[in-house]
Amino acid sequence: MEETNFTVKDTPIIPQPIITKTEEELGDAIKNNADTIEIQGDLANKVFKIKATGKVVWAVAVGALGIAVACVIMKTQGSNITESTQTGKAITFTGAAGGTAVAAGILGKAAVAATSIAVAAGGVGALTSLRDKYKIIERAENKLILQHK
Numbered sequence: 001m002e003e004t005n006f007t008v009k010d011t012p013i014i015p016q017p018i019i020t021k022t023e024e025e026l027g028d029a030i031k032n033n034a035d036t037i038e039i040q041g042d043l044a045n046k047v048f049k050i051k052a053t054g055k056v057v058w059a060v061a062v063g064a065l066g067i068a069v070a071c072v073i074m075k076t077q078g079s080n081i082t083e084s085t086q087t088g089k090a091i092t093f094t095g096a097a098g099g100t101a102v103a104a105g106i107l108g109k110a111a112v113a114a115t116s117i118a119v120a121a122g123g124v125g126a127l128t129s130l131r132d133k134y135k136i137i138e139r140a141e142n143k144l145i146l147q148h149k
Contacts, residue, residue: 017145023113027120030129037134037146044144046110051131053107058131061107061114062124069118 017038020026026047029037039047053061107114118124130146138145 023116024120026130027117027122027126030117030126030134031121033148035148036137039144039146041142043113044139044142046113047130047144047146048136048139049107049110050114050127051134051136061111062127065111065114065118065127066124069115069124 015035017036018025018029018034019038019040020029021040021043023043026037026039026043114127117130118127120126133149134146135149136144137147
């Protein structure tokens with residue numbers, strides 16, 4: 001009898017998704033370049049809206065969101081510029097509200113979620129990553145699974 005030698009190939013390990021239910025959790029997952037992200041609840045519908053927005057319209061929305069996010073980040077970091085005067089505080093609030101309002105005209109309720117995701121991740125670059133570096137691999141009611149491309 002002839003001996004047959006064979007090796008068992010390693011089964012590929014499919015990474016478990018990072019489960020996110022809040023904008024902050026999603027922002028952290030994007031910032032950490034998670035391989036697979038499962039988004040649950042109403043946030044899944046908002047993220048789908050962000051990903052489904054056309055490129056030209058998205059360019060306008062992300063510009064407006066950039067203003068809002070910059071103002072919120074400056075405020076949360078305790079910037080001396082915004083804390084030094086009442087005018088600085090008003091400009092910060094107006095910039096954040098105005099940027100979010102313009103984006104809301106485009107994205108609807110997803111604009112507030114987009115602002116929160118970007119703030120949690122440290123900037124609007126996270127939204128670009130969300131749109132460009134992740135693909136939707138599963139969509140169900142109140143559930144969206146994204147995989148890094």
